[in-house]
Amino acid sequence: MQSDALTSLTLAQARDNLRRKEFSATELVEAHLSAMDKARVLNAYVLETPDRARDMAREADARLRRGAARALEGLALGVKDMFATKDVRTTACSRILENFVPTYESAVTTKLWRDGAVMLGKLNNDEFAMGSSNESSYFGPAISPWRRRGSNTPLIPGGSSGGSAAAVAAGLCLGATGTDTGGSIRQPAAMTGTVGIKPTYGRCSRWGIVAFASSLDQAGPLARSVRDAAILLGSMAGHDPMDTTSVDVPVPNYEAAVGKSIKGRKIGIPKEYRVEGMAPEIERLWGQGMRWLEGAGAQAVEVSLPHTRHALPAYYIVAPAEASSNLARYDGVRYGLRASSSDITDMYESTRAQGFGKEVRRRIMIGTYVLSAGYYEAYYLRAQKVRTLVKRDFENVFANGVDAVLAPATPTAAFGVGEKSSDDPIEMYLNDVFTVTVNLAGLPAISVPAGLSEEGLPLGLQLIGRPFDEETLFSLAEVIEQAAGRFSPERWW
Amino acid sequence: MSVDAQTVRRIAHLARIAVAEEEIEPLQRELNAILAFVEQLSQVSVEGIEPMTSVIPMQMKKREDNVTEGDMADDIVKNAPATEDHFFLVPKVVE
Numbered sequence: 395m396q397s398d399a400l401t402s403l404t405l406a407q408a409r410d411n412l413r414r415k416e417f418s419a420t421e422l423v424e425a426h427l428s429a430m431d432k433a434r435v436l437n438a439y440v441l442e443t444p445d446r447a448r449d450m451a452r453e454a455d456a457r458l459r460r461g462a463a464r465a466l467e468g469l470a471l472g473v474k475d476m477f478a479t480k481d482v483r484t485t486a487c488s489r490i491l492e493n494f495v496p497t498y499e500s501a502v503t504t505k506l507w508r509d510g511a512v513m514l515g516k517l518n519n520d521e522f523a524m525g526s527s528n529e530s531s532y533f534g535p536a537i538s539p540w541r542r543r544g545s546n547t548p549l550i551p552g553g554s555s556g557g558s559a560a561a562v563a564a565g566l567c568l569g570a571t572g573t574d575t576g577g578s579i580r581q582p583a584a585m586t587g588t589v590g591i592k593p594t595y596g597r598c599s600r601w602g603i604v605a606f607a608s609s610l611d612q613a614g615p616l617a618r619s620v621r622d623a624a625i626l627l628g629s630m631a632g633h634d635p636m637d638t639t640s641v642d643v644p645v646p647n648y649e650a651a652v653g654k655s656i657k658g659r660k661i662g663i664p665k666e667y668r669v670e671g672m673a674p675e676i677e678r679l680w681g682q683g684m685r686w687l688e689g690a691g692a693q694a695v696e697v698s699l700p701h702t703r704h705a706l707p708a709y710y711i712v713a714p715a716e717a718s719s720n721l722a723r724y725d726g727v728r729y730g731l732r733a734s735s736s737d738i739t740d741m742y743e744s745t746r747a748q749g750f751g752k753e754v755r756r757r758i759m760i761g762t763y764v765l766s767a768g769y770y771e772a773y774y775l776r777a778q779k780v781r782t783l784v785k786r787d788f789e790n791v792f793a794n795g796v797d798a799v800l801a802p803a804t805p806t807a808a809f810g811v812g813e814k815s816s817d818d819p820i821e822m823y824l825n826d827v828f829t830v831t832v833n834l835a836g837l838p839a840i841s842v843p844a845g846l847s848e849e850g851l852p853l854g855l856q857l858i859g860r861p862f863d864e865e866t867l868f869s870l871a872e873v874i875e876q877a878a879g880r881f882s883p884e885r886w887w
Numbered sequence: 888m889s890v891d892a893q894t895v896r897r898i899a900h901l902a903r904i905a906v907a908e909e910e911i912e913p914l915q916r917e918l919n920a921i922l923a924f925v926e927q928l929s930q931v932s933v934e935g936i937e938p939m940t941s942v943i944p945m946q947m948k949k950r951e952d953n954v955t956e957g958d959m960a961d962d963i964v965k966n967a968p969a970t971e972d973h974f975f976l977v978p979k980v981v982e
Contacts, residue, residue: 497962596943609942638948639941707925718902725903727975729966738978743905755904759914760921762902763890773925778938780931785939819917820924836942861943 500602528556577829584854
């Protein structure tokens, strides 16, 4: 098989072909390493690990030969640089961790390697996953493989899992890990024509993931098909005693949910998501998505999630507050960058000023302020109460028999690199308007490509489910995928 | 609520982030933009609503109080900028 053909397979196709010995894991890895080599302009990888990839592929080939293939044997994946990888530099795309080499492996990646997957390298993201465009990365922005029709303007792949989304869309890996605190898997997936799922809070272990906002962070996969995302989540999910918020419930066979009938399923259409100034093409896509689901036997009901508009401001209190606390650990003493000074306070302050980028400094300061004496109740405590209300909205909808909620994933298609000014933080934050509610409520949600914008850019729809009912999301998302088809960028790199 | 230049300096110090004088004004503007945005929460009625403490209701996990790890001092200091004999070195803090 040609190298190009190997890198455009879905993960499920690659898996089945490897088992039929159509090609070897080594050939699959070489095809990807060569694709990565040609795609450096996308800046998707911040570290390539070809030696590790070849070693892992050799081991996979040995197992495939003796018929002892594990679930992900020989499948080449990229890892967001938020996951600690043993003996492989892990930076969170921050200068403060520029030379950090973990002596341990994250729980999620441990599971992937346990199942035979192969690591190609570490993927770009917004610094500490704080961003919606991948532009806050210390290593520079990842570039989307997509372009507007008839234009050369470089576009953002979304964020914070921008490197993951760009790499999956461009065929630089068969699938990738992401993390999602306010939309960081679903928004880049939507903007690159890929599938991304944020599972229920507690479904995947957070152990070994660089902490941003611990009550919101969840790991999940990005992939080129719904089935691929289901296969990857099946490996990534599961209880871990090292994460006290990891939930001890069995991991179902997610792949078996792909292709299941959705007849009689009740789909909620939240009227509050019909925000003012919504692009007509997004609104059309949303209606189309519902008709596809109805065509497969689902039933649409209008629902109300009255606290939706308060979710974004609540998020921008809770997330920075937790971040300011989590990022206190970067003090120039135990690991990471250290500025030289003979005075310890000055050392702390200079280290953190030099080590953190602009957006990270801004969020730490907002978090510090809202937690400071005299403001805690007005901001943080109030935001946590609003969070209870946001979650209750969903509980009421699900209590009325709704199986999943359908909404757009993003308010617009991808925008150009540098198009949104970094001086107005709110402009960037508004990207997360459809995704943050889900993190505040701890629910699972999947983003699935559903069409192209007038400019030829991918647009995604989001399905939000009951806690631990990722299976329904996979079944529903596959119906949309079947109807909409898959979307791949034309290669220009 | 909005912050003045003095408050920006105080927050920066609390957060242990050095801020140059010329950064104060733009930071103040950006922080105030964010605070103005989150201000809309003051309109939400939260009377009698419990603040969320755990997004997925679950019993706090307990485990036996056993030593499960140890003897990894080399690993622990491996990424430290300055160490000596398994100790972290910092600038002098006691006169």
